[in-house]
Amino acid sequence: MSTIAWPEDYVTSDGSGLNTTALLSDFKSSTGLGDLTENERKIFDATLEATIWSYPLNETHRLFSLNTISEAPRNRLFKPDYITSWLNKNSTPAPDASVYYMTAWLDLNRIDGRDHGEQVLQLPANPDGLYYILAVLDSYINTNGSLGPRTAAEINSTSPQYILLAGPDSPHYKGSHTTVTIAGSKLNILRIDTPRAWITARFATNTLDAEAMAATRAFINGSRSEPGSGFQITTLKDFKSTGTVPHRRPKHEPNEGIRVEVARDLYGSTPQRAEHYFKQVSEALTLNPIPDTRTNSFQPPAYQVWIHNQNSVQDQQKNPNTIYQPPSALSSRRKNDLNERFAAIGLNLEEGFQQPANWTTQERQIFQESYRFALNFLQKATDDASKGIPLLHHGWHITNNHIGVYPNTWKSWLVRAGAAVEGGAANIPNDAVYPTTQRDSDGLQLTSTYNYRITLPATANQQSIAAYAPAQGFWSFTIYQPNPGNAYQPFLIENAIQxxxxxxxxETATLTADGRIKTSKPPNWNDSTALGTALLTGKEKPSIEGMEKDTIYYVYSAEEVGNSILLKLASDYQPTYSNGIPVGGEGSPTQPVSLKGSAGSTLSFGWINPVAQLGSSQLPGETNATTTLATESDGSINLLLSNLAPDTNRQNWLPTPLVTNAGSGHPRKAHEFEVMARYYWPTEGDPSILDKKHSPGFYKPPAIERLGLNRIKTWDLLSQSARQLALQSDANFDSINPLNSTSPFNDEVVGALLDLRFLPDSLEGRKTTVNYSYSRNADYTNQLFFYAIDDVTGSINGLPPSDSEYLNEAWSRRLQPDAPIVADFDSTSKGSIQLTAGQLFAPIINNGKGQMLTAFDSANARDYRHFDLLSGSSFAFEDLLNGGNEHDRNDGIFTITSIDLSAP
Structure with a gap:
């Protein structure tokens, strides 16, 4: 199933339907079903098209049913006071770690003759122009409203403003007026095209600074003592009586309990059975009828979103006389066409779903398999699209037109379904564009075995935000870990805490008599993600026995007592895996650390702000925080992408996946990662990311430049005398970081290599002594050796690791063949090996069971990845075939302690 030409190749040439013929052979091969009868083919076509068309409606129906139980009741704002992180379980795919979210599920159904279900939303005064975007989506995930500074020209932001949310039952929905005066106040009318709707608001803030986050929370929540403050919502009926929108205590914690678990079982994921899915669609159609097209003229305000005001650059080229229509509205002709297409499976947009009773067993199977095929097709298409096309637009996949609001065409319905798979609440391009890529500047897969750099050149005559990207709201870059097949992927990564x-x-904590530590509860404490929350101890040795300085610990348990919390801590965290890749929020801390000492002993620490993203909120001048992004002498900013900490400018480091924990059965895939750029409120100048993609004025995000293979930092491990020898040979020796030089690409290598090529040329051929420690944690008596290779791809005199003779050649070239590196079980040995300066060396293991293992996947049995790079001085390996049942890759740990150079 090729999805490179998504979505164009999957629509018929005249655009009247899906090109199901292009998918039929994939369906047959994946299901094992042979030639289909005419009626079976109609079932296949109808199921595929009906699933694509209805997927967003099914999603909002499920989310409404789930979130009004698990988060906040209908018509109430849910205001989480925490930032999304790697610990969030079952969040939307690719959550934004650079914003605070606020959500609500609206029910605008008519109550009685005097109450037509309208709600009044209060927007607080925003004299400082704090950036946010509050989007209101109908049940078909078309954006109906865009509220925030971008559309503030229509809504005075110097005082609280009221938005009348009018659903289809409201008399205000049917008219053409855009404001109404009620109880002495002016209300701006936002027409919402389905009785149920979805509010998703995003508030820009420096998510790496507690002071900035506290200020943003105060802006969102408001205060009871300050009338008109915060984002609030009430019924129009109550507003008529009081003339105000009352302050309400923020609902910021998700609910727990049996009701939530039952709702999650029923609605937490897309149904696996076709009949169940279409019964949900039938319910959703009854609750959210397709809107009718308008017959009266209406000039929408800027905040009322439709097809012709979603991209300010490209919309200018369209007919200005086009009459406004609700985005999800369908004419009678279009409804009839869809009903004819869906009839073969018993789906009617007005009457609902009734599976044909006269189907044969084979036809019911075709229905189920076609539905499963449609879901797999959507998932694969969205996964493939997010990777980017090699070398096109620097490898970035960019959707900047007809997203967030979708024309009623099959091409756009495919895009709309893909947006639903990715979380549903896509912003329109005027509000945000989200490029994604899994490609480097050469078009090759991003993998955390390598280092990368994103260079942001400064643009003259621009304010600080727009100086580095064409955006007025904010911009950011976020690292994610794909996990194909998981409904909630891609995930934020644990390594962000490093x-x-x-x-x-x-912060300060004290030791309690029962061996816990007590500290004040942070204002953004999140009970749902408390376990695993990470903290960092201070630079001084703690007085509490069992804890180390400058070390990361995880919350093992937390008990709230008033404004304090009592904690047990663990020194490690064990993820849960699917497809051999960690699943966000589904692991657990390991066993707690035993803490001892005098009650009242103190500990200095800090709650870790995971660096999952970096962007304009970390720019000097945009934040009052003491830590900001570092700039180069020419004003540019270099973001470093690596799974290990860089030696300098750590504030510019975006951690990538570090694959070291037990359980990862697919370590090669687990190293792969995705980058998402975000440009909120894109500028319209030249260049602009809103422009047509073939236009010379189209902005392409900067390429992701591949640097060196992440490997043992032998240059940092030189003894003092060896470093002096190197500096005597080349005074600039210490000024060059070998990891900043581009390495040849090989996605089948781990940097468990000893690189002695970095030394000055005059020292080439000099004998070096590599001092090491080696720990054994395995039953096998493994023997470790090293052999010389051509470069990081692992070739030996041109012989690649994939060659069948490679292992024999590597074994025959092992150094010091009579002196293997070994250790007794559960012990550590120390020693040294003699190597030659100017060469590169790789490890080879003989596990004593007839197997040889290398750092190159293609040389190993079943192409398995046996090695992990643990740090800049150590690596570990797995000695079982294909990882056995463990995949822990800790059977042997090799650490370099120092490197000496022989005297001239």
């Missing part, structure tokens, strides 16, 4: 540059040591 960048502690934005984590101040500003």
């Amino acid at each position: 960048n502690t540059a934005y984590t101040p040591i500003d």
